[in-house]
Amino acid sequence: MKIAHIGMGDIAQKAYLPFTTSQADVHPIFCTRDAAILNALANKFRVSDTTTQYQAVLNFKPDAVMIHAATSVHPEIARYFLEHGVPTFVDKPLADSYEACESLYQLAERKQVPLYIGFNRRHLPLINQHSLSDTGTLQSLRWEKHRHALPGDAKTFIFDDFIHPLDSINLNGNVEFGDIHAQHQMDGAKLARLDVKWQQDGVIFEASMNRQFGITQEIISSSHDDRAYRFDSFVSGQCYRNNRVEQVQLKDWIPMLASKGFHGMFAEWKDVVSSGKMPLKLIERNLSTHRIAQKLLDFIT
Structure with a gap:
């Protein structure tokens, strides 16, 4: 499963990258605007597919994307991948307004693409x-x-x-x-x-x-x-x-990341990607x- 990580900030480096890059069935793709950080993390985690432009992630034909960027750009990036039919994970919050959240879920429904929000405390x-x-x-x-x-x-x-x-x-x-x-x-x-x-x-x-x-x-x-x-x-x-x-x-x-819910959340997310559907609840x-x-x-x- 090809999964792209967009945004290489603190939460991505502490929680997501160490775990997903250790999964045998996951082929990671890294994306961040900062070339120096991108190269350092790609070397650390031995990732070869990288880009500084989120639009270029599509060139790697990802099965799903995970957005860890700043909240202010969540809607823009999520909308781009939903429009292109890519299952999309967004770290909470999806957006900093309900109007934007509702709009994105309406788009996901029209495109029949799952839109998942990362709430690790549920797990x-x-x-x-x-x-x-x-x-x-x-x-x-x-x-x-x-x-x-x-x-x-x-x-x-x-x-x-x-x-x-x-x-x-x-x-x-x-x-x-x-x-x-x-x-x-x-x-x-x-x-x-x-x-x-x-x-x-x-x-x-x-x-x-x-x-x-x-x-x-x-x-x-x-x-x-x-x-x-x-x-x-x-x-x-x-x-x-x-x-x-x-x-x-x-x-x-x-493991610490399991105790904080990240393992369970990622397992649920992978099930969503595999099924292509988000449970209504x-x-x-x-x-x-x-x-x-x-x-x-x-x-x-």
């Missing part, structure tokens, strides 16, 4: 194995992702960062914005904190991001009919049951998360 093995293994008993789910001394532009805050905890609680992908309670705090012209909460089918969902927190931290907690969980990392946590605390953790030797959840993000931005600004 965290520890969380899925324990906290979300039985959603039938779920009473509440709270996802916190905090940063230290980093208030920011509201659009970037919401679409590039807060979208992680937001999507992670948007399990059903069909909540109406009118049913969401949102609160925020500003630091001058910058957004410092955002909290959302809703109740659906008796389950309470909460997402929180405080960019003036004392430390960069991510906490996931859930309660069920007979137990509760708390995770301060993606590799270990606690289960509270029968008035006792039990430690839960991943098995030894689980995935499309609905992708659009729902971006729609809520847009509504939150409109609400704040």
Whole structure:
């Protein structure tokens, strides 16, 4: 399977390139505008098919493309490959406006080409194995992702960062914005904190991001009919049951990228490429998360 990586920034270098280039059934293609970075990474990962122009990727006849470039150019690049019938993966967010997201999915539908969005937290093995293994008993789910001394532009805050905890609680992908309670705090012209909460089918969902927190931290907690969980990392946590605390953790030797959901996400993406279809529930959840993000931005600004 020929897969092109477009954009060689931090997330590509840390997460995607090391894993995909190690897969025996993947023939990687590298693309970035910076020739020096392109050559260095091509040498490091022993990749021969490279280009500095994303349009030239088509010359290598890719089976799929994965876009890791800046959010601002996601729509432009994704549209180009969808127009040419190439299955397209885009790191979250798909775009920093719901209008652009909807337009791209309409194009994907017309062209009958899968458009996949990379939300690695949907595939965290520890969380899925324990906290979300039985959603039938779920009473509440709270996802916190905090940063230290980093208030920011509201659009970037919401679409590039807060979208992680937001999507992670948007399990059903069909909540109406009118049913969401949102609160925020500003630091001058910058957004410092955002909290959302809703109740659906008796389950309470909460997402929180405080960019003036004392430390960069991510906490996931859930309660069920007979137990509760708390995770301060993606590799270990606690289960509270029968008035006792039990430690839960991943098995030894689980690779870091697997623990962070990248292995599971890539496996799902490969299935999408092979089948040529995106499951409807995935499309609905992708659009729902971006729609809520847009509504939150409109609400704040």
